[in-house]
Amino acid sequence: xxxxxxxxxxxxxxxxxxxxxxxxxxxxxxxxxxxxxxxxxxxxxxxxxxxxxxxxxxxxxxxxxxxxxxxxxxxxxxxxxxxxxxxxxxxxxxxxxxxxxxxxxxxxxxxxxxxxxxxxxxxxxxxxxxxxxxxxxxxxxxxxxxxxxxxxxxxxxxxxxxxxxxxxxxxxxxxxxxxxxxxxxxxxxxxxxxxxxxxxxxxxxxxxxxxxxxxxxxxxxxxxxxxxxxxxxxxxxxxxxxxxxxxxxxxxxxxxxxxxxxxxxxxxxxxxxxxxxxxxxxxxxxxxxxxxxxxxxxxxxxxxxxxxxxxxxxxxxxxxxxxxxxxxxxxxxxxxxxxxxxxxxxxxxxxxxxxxxxxxxxxxxxxxxxxxxxxxxxxxxxxxxxxxxxxxxxxxxxxxxxxxxxxxxxxxxxxxxxxxxxxxxxxxxxxxxxxxxxxxxxxxxxxxxxxxxxxxxxxxxxxxxxxxxxxxxxxxxxxxxxxxxxx
Amino acid sequence: xxxxxxxxxxxxxxxxxxxxxxxxxxxxxxxxxxxxxxxxxxxxxxxxxxxxxxxxxxxxxxxxxxxxxxxxxxxxxxxxxxxxxxxxxxxxxxxxxxxxxxxxxxxxxxxxxxxxxxxxxxxxxxxxxxxxxxxxxxxxxxxxxxxxxxxxxxxxxxxxxxxxxxxxxxxxxxxxxxxxxxxxxxxxxxxxxxxxxxxxxxxxxxxxxxxxxxxxxxxxxxxxxxxxxxxxxxxxxxxxxxxxxxxxxxxxxxxxxxxxxxxxxxxxxxxxxxxxxxxxxxxxxxxxxxxxxxxxxxxxxxxxxxxxxxxxxxxxxxxxxxxxxxxxxxxxxxxxxxxxxxxxxxxxxxxxxxxxxxxxxxxxxxxxxxxxxxxxxxxxxxxxxxxxxxxxxxxxxxxxxxxxxxxxxxxxxxxxxxxxxxxxxxxxxxxxxxxxxxxxxxxxxxxxxxxxxxxxxxxxxxxxxxxxxxxxxxxxxxxxxxxxxxxxxx
Ligand SMILES: [Zn+2]
Numbered sequence: 001x002x003x004x005x006x007x008x009x010x011x012x013x014x015x016x017x018x019x020x021x022x023x024x025x026x027x028x029x030x031x032x033x034x035x036x037x038x039x040x041x042x043x044x045x046x047x048x049x050x051x052x053x054x055x056x057x058x059x060x061x062x063x064x065x066x067x068x069x070x071x072x073x074x075x076x077x078x079x080x081x082x083x084x085x086x087x088x089x090x091x092x093x094x095x096x097x098x099x100x101x102x103x104x105x106x107x108x109x110x111x112x113x114x115x116x117x118x119x120x121x122x123x124x125x126x127x128x129x130x131x132x133x134x135x136x137x138x139x140x141x142x143x144x145x146x147x148x149x150x151x152x153x154x155x156x157x158x159x160x161x162x163x164x165x166x167x168x169x170x171x172x173x174x175x176x177x178x179x180x181x182x183x184x185x186x187x188x189x190x191x192x193x194x195x196x197x198x199x200x201x202x203x204x205x206x207x208x209x210x211x212x213x214x215x216x217x218x219x220x221x222x223x224x225x226x227x228x229x230x231x232x233x234x235x236x237x238x239x240x241x242x243x244x245x246x247x248x249x250x251x252x253x254x255x256x257x258x259x260x261x262x263x264x265x266x267x268x269x270x271x272x273x274x275x276x277x278x279x280x281x282x283x284x285x286x287x288x289x290x291x292x293x294x295x296x297x298x299x300x301x302x303x304x305x306x307x308x309x310x311x312x313x314x315x316x317x318x319x320x321x322x323x324x325x326x327x328x329x330x331x332x333x334x335x336x337x338x339x340x341x342x343x344x345x346x347x348x349x350x351x352x353x354x355x356x357x358x359x360x361x362x363x364x365x366x367x368x369x370x371x372x373x374x375x376x377x378x379x380x381x382x383x384x385x386x387x388x389x390x391x392x393x394x395x396x397x398x399x400x401x402x403x404x405x406x407x408x409x410x411x412x413x414x415x416x417x418x419x420x421x422x423x424x425x426x427x428x429x430x431x432x433x434x435x436x437x438x439x440x441x442x443x444x445x446x447x448x449x450x451x452x453x454x455x456x457x458x459x460x461x462x463x464x465x466x467x468x469x470x471x472x473x474x475x476x477x478x479x480x481x482x483x484x485x486x487x
Numbered sequence: 488x489x490x491x492x493x494x495x496x497x498x499x500x501x502x503x504x505x506x507x508x509x510x511x512x513x514x515x516x517x518x519x520x521x522x523x524x525x526x527x528x529x530x531x532x533x534x535x536x537x538x539x540x541x542x543x544x545x546x547x548x549x550x551x552x553x554x555x556x557x558x559x560x561x562x563x564x565x566x567x568x569x570x571x572x573x574x575x576x577x578x579x580x581x582x583x584x585x586x587x588x589x590x591x592x593x594x595x596x597x598x599x600x601x602x603x604x605x606x607x608x609x610x611x612x613x614x615x616x617x618x619x620x621x622x623x624x625x626x627x628x629x630x631x632x633x634x635x636x637x638x639x640x641x642x643x644x645x646x647x648x649x650x651x652x653x654x655x656x657x658x659x660x661x662x663x664x665x666x667x668x669x670x671x672x673x674x675x676x677x678x679x680x681x682x683x684x685x686x687x688x689x690x691x692x693x694x695x696x697x698x699x700x701x702x703x704x705x706x707x708x709x710x711x712x713x714x715x716x717x718x719x720x721x722x723x724x725x726x727x728x729x730x731x732x733x734x735x736x737x738x739x740x741x742x743x744x745x746x747x748x749x750x751x752x753x754x755x756x757x758x759x760x761x762x763x764x765x766x767x768x769x770x771x772x773x774x775x776x777x778x779x780x781x782x783x784x785x786x787x788x789x790x791x792x793x794x795x796x797x798x799x800x801x802x803x804x805x806x807x808x809x810x811x812x813x814x815x816x817x818x819x820x821x822x823x824x825x826x827x828x829x830x831x832x833x834x835x836x837x838x839x840x841x842x843x844x845x846x847x848x849x850x851x852x853x854x855x856x857x858x859x860x861x862x863x864x865x866x867x868x869x870x871x872x873x874x875x876x877x878x879x880x881x882x883x884x885x886x887x888x889x890x891x892x893x894x895x896x897x898x899x900x901x902x903x904x905x906x907x908x909x910x911x912x913x914x915x916x917x918x919x920x921x922x923x924x925x926x927x928x929x930x931x932x933x934x935x936x937x938x939x940x941x942x943x944x945x946x947x948x949x950x951x952x953x954x955x956x957x958x959x960x961x962x963x964x965x966x967x968x969x970x971x972x973x974x975x976x977x
Contacts, residue, residue, distance in 0.1 A: 043594075043595065043596050046820060047815045047820070048594065048596070048815075048820075048821070049576070049582065049584070049589070049592070049594070049697040049698075049815065049816075050574075050575075050576045050582075050594070050596075050598060050693075050694070050695045050696050050697045050698065051596075051694070051695075052693060052694050052729060052730050052731065053731070054728065054729060054730075054731050055731065082811045084810075084811050084814060084857075086814065086817060086831075086834050088817070088819045088830065091815060091819075091820060092811075092814065092815045093811065093813075093814020093815045093816075093817060094811050094814055145830075147819065147820070274858050274859045276810070276811070276854060276857035276858055276859075276862075277857075277862075278807060278808075278811070278857050278862070278866055281700075281701035281702035281732075281808055282693075282698075282701050282730075282731065282732065283731050283732075284731060284732060
């Protein structure tokens, strides 16, 4: 956007802490997008009279993992607060959240932008409980709203960044980086479609060079990264047009309509809602022991950013490949296991096979790393076969396809399918001779300077060899015989 | 078997253990009295005659079996009937909380306090009347009619645990559970001539107690004497993993034993003997303190300088917490629903029809005190002053073992006396509120009667977790006095 305006965007991310039980009761955390409604509900999360919350320690641990991974300062004493409003999906009439003293604050994460790396400040990280879900139905001409409380009381982590993102690309990368961290520390699977991670950008614009903040609009209902990008792009353009036309941006919450590709004002409250926050009297302040925090810090895995740097320096990967591999912990783990298992193949060759053909197969089939029918050792073995010339690239792709579909060992697949590369010089020389003899015109033209014809002749030889000939050796032999011919 | 209802809980249990009486006889005696007097007194909102008799029969069987096998440990309260204030959940019984909004509400769960008593073998007679959601000092705020004071049926029994107090005073139950958020056990105990224990905050689980002011609410006991109250506390107190504000380890504090109070230091706070305190109550209380001195205690003047702020602080904090606690009554999942096409209208009409005027008043006060722009001036400030009130107690309890003071400014007032002025009613709790703000335990004992034959309450307060100390002092007092043995003529 070569524009007079600079986008100023912050993210508010809600991530479900995928613990076994809910935040304040013993109900299991279930996938609320499938199955029966109201199967994981008890008097506590249904807000029955006389019920009291009890803090789920696992959720606090999960939250601390994220907060530490985001380089936050941990408040050893934090306070739960009641956030009051009426809605049928909020059984108690208030949500237990954190307000004045959140679990953690003042952190940061690093993202890539076109201008290089950027450190994005995290304002706060706090724990709260999720609400239930409403479904609006019509039956016999009557409209009903049905309440499902499976999600009510599920632990949520709220992460708020400072408004320091200045492009759609930065928004996307920041969201991906947050998701990557959530997944690395094992608290959230990063699924936007199921609402396990909800990203709400707050967007404003200001004249380039200005230090003031413009009026911001928040966007909700983004259930994919694509929606995030589209909605942000749309909203920036909308604000710019509005301001250019002499209008003013109104502070409001907008809902993204994915089908129409537009934002719409949510049932707006003319007056800003007063949530009447006050400390939750049913819960004493949450005190976390310093020793516990340090134990959690020590237990954190190597995080994506650090791992990326190491992959570049240790394995000589390009930044792009390193990024792709570290984005998911399982992928990076798989890669490192393959590198460790390889005898001949080097780290770059393995990276190429991983991010190229294997990712291609996985994307096509919609398969995750964890669902593969073969392990890192098999990929390493295949790359070894390639590296020592036992199988050529085309053959190796076929082997990979078999591994992907059925599993097995590369060596036996190569053997069973007769995919061994033919490097026997006598055999190759005979095939080359036959091809030159069969194509005198093309051979002559090549020698006269039509260089691309070499590829045609090469293809003819490979065809004769059933694709199994060592391509490098074939090229050498072709060139040798042709140059002999030209003399 | 007339006269069974005259037995204290302790005596009744002794009789049950000895096989002299049966739980069925005892329970039936109370049910008969309830049938006879409750239509007038309105102490019970719900009587669980059938399940009570079943439980009593089961208890009798257990006693008989133990006697045959000559041994085996029996539950501590096996076969003892009790009454339960209607703000405490008992699975399968209504829990109206004195409100229209919960008129047909029957919880599926039981409050921890009640469950522990049930596990110890009690027989629940029924649920007792209360000011709506425990907001009041007379039971006049109950949606189900006022409870009458058995000592003078033109007067209130106090509140909000007025139903429990009237039930015990009228011998419609040997002992009853109440709750005390600002005096709701001690004040009715005073008005009805009973021993009323307000436990230390954190001592008894609030799980299953329908919340009013969560940081102030405590479960307590209305009993005929300190020994009975102690029996109940022993069973129902203690850490509950379902209430994060209960305390895992309570300190063992010194307490007097037997009749002697030698060495006991009693603080008499000057702020509790102020204008508005009736002369008869003051005389009764001072006489009670002299009695304690006669037992060997030493009374010294003390000061709780922030006492005068307790009332305004309380009437910010309690309504603020209540405003959120009562938000769940929205007509969506349970309770009264006034069907409307519009959602917000449904909320408004359901709550409008379901809550009484005092509850609405407090929800509005509380919402206001928490609203943006006012929070610091009201709720925030109130919390600061609350800390000062608590510090007053901490300071005094460095010097004395207990505090003795009046429970109420006057004896039981007439029904309707404070009808038009909520503030006048709020002043009824002026001597009981500070203990809730500080979280300390309080006990009320009967210390005589005024010229009209109405009971006078002596209040004792102790440091956190000195509940047993208060009970021990009261027990010593009750060994040499017989005020607590007197009952109203019905
Ligand atoms: Zn639950």
